[in-house]
Amino acid sequence: MIEVRRLSKRYGAVLAVDEISFTVGRGEIVGLLGRNGAGKTTTMRILTTYLAPTSGRSTLAGHDVLDEPLEVRRHVGYLPENVPLYPEMRVREYLKFRAKLKDVPRSKRRTAIDHVIERCKLEDVRDRILGQLSKGYRQRVGLAEAMIHDPDILILDEPTAGLDPIQIREVRALIRELGDKHTILLSTHIMSEVEAVCGRVIIIAEGRIALDDQLANLQTEPSIVLEARGPADAIRGALETTPGVARVTVTQRMDGCATFEVRTHNDADLREALAQRVVQNGWPLRQLDRKHTTLEDRFIRAVTVETSSEVQREREAG
Amino acid sequence: MRHVLTLTRRELGAYFLSPMAFLILLAFQAIACINFWDLVDRLSRHQQGLTSLSDPMNVYVSGSTPFWIAILVAVPALTMRLIAEERRSGTIETLLTIPVTETEVVVAKWLAGLMMFWIMLLPFVVYLPFLYFQAKFYFDVGPLISLAIGLSTLGMMFVAIGVFFSSLTRNQIIAAIWTFLLLFMFILLTMLVYFYAVSAQLSWAEAMRFVAVLNQVQTFGTGRLDIRFVSLHLSVCVFMLYLTVKVLETRRAQ
Numbered sequence: 001m002i003e004v005r006r007l008s009k010r011y012g013a014v015l016a017v018d019e020i021s022f023t024v025g026r027g028e029i030v031g032l033l034g035r036n037g038a039g040k041t042t043t044m045r046i047l048t049t050y051l052a053p054t055s056g057r058s059t060l061a062g063h064d065v066l067d068e069p070l071e072v073r074r075h076v077g078y079l080p081e082n083v084p085l086y087p088e089m090r091v092r093e094y095l096k097f098r099a100k101l102k103d104v105p106r107s108k109r110r111t112a113i114d115h116v117i118e119r120c121k122l123e124d125v126r127d128r129i130l131g132q133l134s135k136g137y138r139q140r141v142g143l144a145e146a147m148i149h150d151p152d153i154l155i156l157d158e159p160t161a162g163l164d165p166i167q168i169r170e171v172r173a174l175i176r177e178l179g180d181k182h183t184i185l186l187s188t189h190i191m192s193e194v195e196a197v198c199g200r201v202i203i204i205a206e207g208r209i210a211l212d213d214q215l216a217n218l219q220t221e222p223s224i225v226l227e228a229r230g231p232a233d234a235i236r237g238a239l240e241t242t243p244g245v246a247r248v249t250v251t252q253r254m255d256g257c258a259t260f261e262v263r264t265h266n267d268a269d270l271r272e273a274l275a276q277r278v279v280q281n282g283w284p285l286r287q288l289d290r291k292h293t294t295l296e297d298r299f300i301r302a303v304t305v306e307t308s309s310e311v312q313r314e315r316e317a318g
Numbered sequence: 319m320r321h322v323l324t325l326t327r328r329e330l331g332a333y334f335l336s337p338m339a340f341l342i343l344l345a346f347q348a349i350a351c352i353n354f355w356d357l358v359d360r361l362s363r364h365q366q367g368l369t370s371l372s373d374p375m376n377v378y379v380s381g382s383t384p385f386w387i388a389i390l391v392a393v394p395a396l397t398m399r400l401i402a403e404e405r406r407s408g409t410i411e412t413l414l415t416i417p418v419t420e421t422e423v424v425v426a427k428w429l430a431g432l433m434m435f436w437i438m439l440l441p442f443v444v445y446l447p448f449l450y451f452q453a454k455f456y457f458d459v460g461p462l463i464s465l466a467i468g469l470s471t472l473g474m475m476f477v478a479i480g481v482f483f484s485s486l487t488r489n490q491i492i493a494a495i496w497t498f499l500l501l502f503m504f505i506l507l508t509m510l511v512y513f514y515a516v517s518a519q520l521s522w523a524e525a526m527r528f529v530a531v532l533n534q535v536q537t538f539g540t541g542r543l544d545i546r547f548v549s550l551h552l553s554v555c556v557f558m559l560y561l562t563v564k565v566l567e568t569r570r571a572q
Contacts, residue, residue, distance in 0.1 A: 048415040052570040070417050078415045084408035086328070088335040100324045102416050145412075 001026050001153055001183040002047065007056035009042050016042045018207040019056065024200075026152075029179040031194035032187040033299060034204035040187040041081055043204070044157050047185070048078040061152050074103070077146035077182075081157040083138050087131030091122060091141055094130060095148060102149040116144035120174065136167040143171070147178065154178060156186040160193060172197050191296045203299055211299075224262040224290050225251075226274060230283035232258035242277050244268050257286060321418050325426030326433070329400070333434055342392045342438055349384045350441040353377075354449075361455060375461045376539035379442055379469075386505055386532070389476075394497035396434050397480025398490040400427040401562075405488040420566040424481065424559055431477035439469065461541035468538030471551035472531065476501060478558035485565045504531045 002024040009017040017039040024030050032040050045051040047058060049069040058065050061075035086094065095113045104112050117126055120140040125133060130141065139159065146154055159175065160168045175184060175197050188194060194201050195215065203211040228235055232253050239248045244264050252259040264270050271288055278285050333339040357378045379385055401424075404410040413423060446462070449455050483496040508530035515523035527533055534547040 045411075050411055050415050050570070070419070073415055073417045076415070078412075080408065080411045080415075082408065084412055086332070086409060087407075088332055089328070097324065097328055098412075098416070101321050101418055 001028075002058070002060050002185060004043075004047070004058040005056055007043070007046060007058055008054045009039075009046060009051065010054045016207055017046070017053075020204070020207070020209050021056075022202055022209065022212055024183060024185060026183055027179065027181075028200060029175065029184045029186070029198045031198035031201045032185060032204060033189065033191070033194055033201055034187075035189060038204045039207040040204055041157055044078075044155050044185070044187060048076055048155055049073055074149075075152045077149065077151040077154045079142045079146045079154075079156040079159055081161070083142035085130045085138060085141060087129070089130050090127055091130060091133075092117070092126045094141065095145060098145050099148050104149050112148055112150070116148050119147075120144040121170070135162045136164065139163060139167070139171065143174070147182070152183060154182045154184045154186075156184065158188055159186055160188070160190070168193075191299055222267045222290060224264065224269075224271060224274065225259065225287065226262060226278070226285075226289075227257060227259045227287035228278050228283045228285050229257045230281075235278065235281075235283055236260060238277055238281055239274060242270065242273055244270050244273070259287075319422060319425070321422045322426045322429065325418070325423065326429045329427060329430030330433060333396075333430070338395065339434065339437075342395065342434075343441070345388055345392070346438050347441040349382070349388055350445060353379070353382050353385065353442075354445040356382075358449070358453070361453075373461060373540045374457055375465050376536060379465065380532075380535040380539045390498065390501055390505060392438060393435070393473075393476045393480055393501060394494040396438075397431050397477055397484055397497060398494035399484070400431060400481055401484040401566075402487055402490045402493045406490075414566070414569075420563050424485075424562045424566065427484075428474075428477055428481050428559055428562075431481060432474055435473040435477055436470070439473075458541065461539055464541050464543040465535070465538045467543060468535055468547065471548045471555075472535065474555040475551040475558075476504075478555040478562075482558045482562045482565070485562045504529075506532075509533070 002022075004023070005021050006019045007017060007021070008015065008019050020039075020043065032043065034040050042051065046053050046065065047060060049065050049072050052066060060072045063071040063075065065072050089097065092113065095116065096109065099109050099112055117123060120143050122137070122140055122144060125137050128137075130138070133141065139162070143156070143159065146156070156175070160171050163171060172193070175186065178184060179197075179199075186197070198215060200214050201211070201218065202209060226239070232250055235258060236248050236250060239245060239260060239262060245262055246265050247263040249261045250258055251261050262270070262274065269290060271290055275285060275288055357374060360377060361374065401410070404413065414420065450457065479500050480493075480497040483500070484490075484493040486496070487493050508526060509532050512523060512526040512530050512533070515526050528546070529550070534544070534550075537544055537547065
């Protein structure tokens with residue numbers, strides 16, 4: 001449904017998006033995760049044809065954003081960040097206005113409006129003035145507006161920003177429901193949101209893709225964290241030869257101590273065997289823990305690795 | 319172009335849901351009232367044979383100073399928010415990510431501004447039937463029609479200028495000031511420069527007279543519908559709208 005190839009966007013001297021590539025299949029709900037200023041909104045603005053990319057291509061529903069912007073727009077429903085609305089219009093009037101602009105045929109307009117009002121639970125405010133609505137209702141009006149022409153693709157920029165916990169749950173439930181008919185790309189900087197709604201996550205850091213994987217692969221990754229004093233390579237060798245260990249990586253070296261991340265076959269809990277192994281060799285054991293890598297860890301790691309390599313590169317250059 | 323009507327209707331709704339439209343209407347109503355008083359006063363003196371009044375429409379509309387001052391203030395006030403406000407509030411993003419072209423947006427905004435311009439001049443029409451039927455002053459309808467056409471094309475040009483400056487900024491005040499400056503040049507500066515050129519007997523004095531809006535409208539008011547003026551207005555108008563569309567399109571590549 002969405003295909004992005006080596007997409008870049010440059011604002012003057014700032015490279016906001018740097019050659020990102022990804023594809024999203026029909027019916028997927030993909031979360032675009034990243035810190036503020038990582039390039040999420042810019043990516044979405046390019047996909048919705050609001051901005052033109054500096055280089056690279058992207059096609060939505062088979063139409064290129066540069067060659068056929070109007071066709072792309074027909075297939076995309078977009079909820080911009082902060083939900084800009086005309087403050088003087090009423091909810092129903094606004095939805096009717098947008099339905100007309102989006103070429104919803106006259107005969108279907110009424111049912112389309114009633115349908116989105118019902119889906120987004122806007123019955124109570126249908127005749128209220130948009131400028132007087134609370135943040136939660138504004139967000140829902142934006143969502144209703146995005147799906148009024150029943151698009152194949154929904155692009156939602158921070159759909160739950162500024163909502164209270166109950167509204168967040170409602171909106172998430174709504175997005176999950178929409179996922180069976182629409183392809184959804186949503187952005188957020190809240191990790192738990194991705195876990196609650198999305199099937200797949202793309203982490204963007206400094207305009208580049210730091211991670212792109214199914215959520216299922218990310219959550220079930222138990223690993224053993226081990227810290228010991230001694231020669232890092234020797235310890236690593238000893239750990240690797242322990243039966244049942246699949247992979248050992250050194251995550252940190254400091255003052256003669258080293259931290260390792262141990263992956264085991266079949267996610268077996270080898271803490272006791274590993275402890276024995278280390279102690280037998282006379283290396284003092286400082287820490288031993290088994291943990292599930294959460295999405296948050298992966299996010300922080302992806303983002304910090306990205307920035308530290310950036311710092312390194314700058315050092316080498318300077 | 320099928321979205322233009324929908325967009326224009328929303329734009330007009332926005333005008334009448336804020337006090338702006340009513341304030342401007344009130345101002346023009348007051349000016350029309352005073353000018354009509356003045357016209358009737360002069361006409362009654364004319365009947366006593368004291369003054370001659372060859373073109374009453376010019377006394378009533380285009381020859382009066384308050385009318386031009388009001389135009390100079392009202393046109394920027396009407397056009398300043400058209401695109402600048404959408405840019406400030408971010409609604410432009412919702413407008414240009416649906417199957418609507420930049421041209422449709424610009425034409426709709428311009429049309430809404432133009433309609434407000436016409437509505438703004440309506441108070442002047444209100445008094446004329448009284449003069450014709452009540453006071454039994456059978457004025458010539460020809461100059462009235464040519465003045466209406468001339469003021470319309472002039473309005474098209476002015477509103478297009480306003481829409482253009484509104485597209486350049488997200489600050490309404492800046493848009494209004496630029497529009498005011500340009501209209502000021504068209505209305506007053508051209509006339510002053512023309513007077514200077516005539517007094518210095520410069521060769522381009524005639525060219526300056528041609529672009530001076532005051533002179534153009536004076537001509538329309540006497541019943542001469544000069545197609546050269548009309549085509550000048552229309553070509554500036556189209557050019558300005560074209561530039562506005564280009565401004566909106568370059569936003570994508572910024």
